[in-house]
Amino acid sequence: MAAAEKEAGGKSRLLKRGVGLLAMIPAGVIVFRFFTDGLGANPIATALNQLGLWTLILLLASLTCTPLKIVLGWKWPLKVRKMLGLCAFFYVCLHFAVYIGVDQFPPTVDEIYKDILKRKFITVGFFAFLLLIPLAITSSSKMVKRLGFTRWKRLHRLVYVAAAAGVVHFIWRVKADLFEPLIYAGVLALLLAIRLVAHLRDRRAGVAKPVS
């Protein structure tokens, strides 16, 4: 490995780790607040909501990397895309764990089963969670090689479905004020629109290679 390449590798590793550490701070704050009476009168509901929000924020952040490259030509965000996606998965796991293990404590199979099947906002949220599991499992470069890039890529398109399901989960959850969830819906729509425009433009230009 040439020295320059080695240094670049070190820098991008530092960037990834930095993003990963930053992304852990909200979880740290939530846990800290939970145990120091900092989450208000209903700490369980607040923790649950905030973990869900951070899942969406990080998932949308991971989906922002490619559009940044398309629009601004930045390449560095692509280096942290996987880290952001894994952090989103970390938060959705916490979100789900708090729902099952704390909010619904003691969890009964009957109640959880009914919740997931009968309440459409939980159905769609659970669906989003399930979709993210294979993506997290196949996130390593070893798995990319094992699956082959084309298949891996096709599989990872599921992230769009998962993000959309996550936003719908939020929209269906609120009682009347759609302002906040619609911000997330708008951001997701914009990110997908940028990809679509770039894809159509490339196809018209006769470039067979799809945007990553």
Added chain:
Amino acid sequence: MRHRRTSIGPTIPSREISPEPSYVARRQVMTGAAVFAAAGAVELGARRAFSATVPAPDLAALTYRKGPLGTDEAQTPLKDVTSYNNFYEFGTDKGDPGQTAHTLKVRPWTVTCEGEIGKPQVLDIDTLLKLFPLEERVYRLRCVEAWSMVIPWVGFPLASLIKKLEPTSKAKFLAFTTLHAPDQMPGQRRPVLDWPYVEGLRMDEGLHPLTLLAVGLYGKSLPNQCGAPLRLVVPWKYGYKSIKSIVKLRFVEKQPPTSWNLSAPNEYGFYSNVNPDVDHPRWSQARERRIGEFIRRKTLPFNGYADQVASLYAGMDLRANY
């Protein structure tokens, strides 16, 4: 490779060098600890910088006697009663009203009483406060969102006011209206609900001895975020029936419109009696989290007031009339 050192200072005996896996695990634990420490520092700094931006107002102490029909369950701390509120006129986050409701002006305040009554009148709040003896009622409050509190209200039975206004034979329902003042109520600047907030009761529900017009809690005047200066408390119905900051009471012949029913008719009915057997379409009503408790408790029919009020609905299909 990246852990390789070109020179190690003092020679370390090989038995003291951790094997690679435990070394990595320890580094991860330490990184985790560092993240939590950093988060704690950020959090404490933020709390110091932003806490107590709105000082708690001095609320007038009220003269009252202990009333009947209360519960002796543990009361929800005042801090929680005043910081966890659904009062969309001041924002849709439950923390919003406690932060923003100080802009509400509760004096001068009048309550217009009109419609099918013998004595229509505009009552000044201070006159109204002297009309009836005040009493304390410790009631359970069950929110439709499956959380609950126990609150020591101070007020008087709605029945006392109704009788004083001499309803006519055509007065079958009561229609309440909240203040509409976007300059004082920032939440009304956005069309989250169709402002002003309106609620209603059947006449027999309004006359029931449990139904209270509250002017205070914990022995003092109502904090703004809890519906000052005058609010309804109907303990066997979901919290949104207990309309806050009332400016109008109209006696009507037909069932009046109600805000949440207008907003989502399939989710919120006119009656809105607490019922563990009829789920909200989006969540279960079988259990509730009492604020301050960890494990959800079972929700009781009519919020535990079935003995007093179930007879009001004898013969009615409570699934259809949710």
